[in-house]
Amino acid sequence: MSLVDDRGVAVTLTQSPRRIVSMLPSLTETVCALDACERLVGVDTWSNWPAAAQSLPSVGGLEDANVERIVALKPDLVLLAKSARVTDRLEALGLKVLTLEPRSMKDMERVLGQLGRVLDREAEAVALWQQLDTSMDRVAAALPAGARGKRVYFEAGSGPYAASASSFIGETLARLGAINVVTGALGPFPKLSPEFVVRADPQVIMVGDRNAVALAARPGWERIDAVKSGRICVFTPAQGDVLARPGPRMAEGAGIMADCLKDKFK
Structure with a gap:
């Protein structure tokens, strides 16, 4: 088979790979969700779901x-993000x-x-996407x-980096009826100035626990509606993993964001 990857490079495979190294957690999770976890022989540092991935090199x-x-590890295929530095080597x-490297739905x-x-799981892939789409509609x-x-x-990360309306996180928020204060025109995950968020004045802030510690201490952030009202949802590392990975747990991520909104606007 031949397919074009995210570099625009045509990749030809003579047979479905049996020994795969996955260097991106969302790809690891997708391989396993397509019932091909046994083909993985190695994963990146952050691939921690499902449990079977944790025992791999x-x-x-x-x-x-x-x-x-x-x-x-003698892989017959290595799955990488477009941003990986090791591809050419x-x-x-x-x-x-x-x-x-999926960045949108x-x-x-x-x-x-x-x-x-690639995995000879085309029917399973179609069924999985339909299941994800239906589950997200149900959450919404x-x-x-x-x-x-x-x-x-x-x-989405320190910097601060935000998930804009054009990212898969922003698209999930839109399905939940939320208004993303960061427009998609800035790119999926733009780096912002703290002043940008102050001017946008969100009613809700969603953030991982590592970045939440000094949130209120940022210059001017005490004037933000969400900070004044205490409408800040702080996600655990495990929840952050689900939310940050465009893979088979996206509906679960939608549920986490929906629970945040329900809790803050009872």
Whole structure:
């Protein structure tokens, strides 16, 4: 088979791979959700779901991939993010590389279909996407009217980096009837100035526990509606993993965000 990856490179496979190294948690989770977890022989540092992934050899991350360890695992395919620095080196060593980095729901559907082809699980991929889509609709339908139409700021990382309306997180918020204060025109995950958020004045702030500690101490943030009203949802590391990965747990992530909105606007 031949397919074009996220670099725009045509990748040809003579057979469905049996030994796969996955260097992105969302791809690890998707491979396992397509009932091909047994084909994984190595994963990146952050791949911690499902439980089967935790027992696999760790080969580092985007910035510190252990090339020697990857080669030693003798993979017939390495799944990488487009932003990975090690792609050219792995290809130079003769390894087959496929870069896939979903950033929107449309990307997720496409990547799921591509992995379905690669793994000879095309029917399963279609069924999984339909299940995800239906489950997210179900979560949205259960959200009370009083929790809809709220201005939300979702902080995706220190910087601060936000999840804009064009990211899969922003698209999930839109399905929940929320108004993302960061427009999609800025890119899926733009780096913002703290003043931007002050001017946007969100009614709800969603943030991981690592970034929440000094939130109120940021200059001017005490004037933000969400801070004044205490409408800040702080996610645990486990919840943060679910929310940050465009994969088979996206409906669970929608549920986490819906619970936040329901709690803050009872």
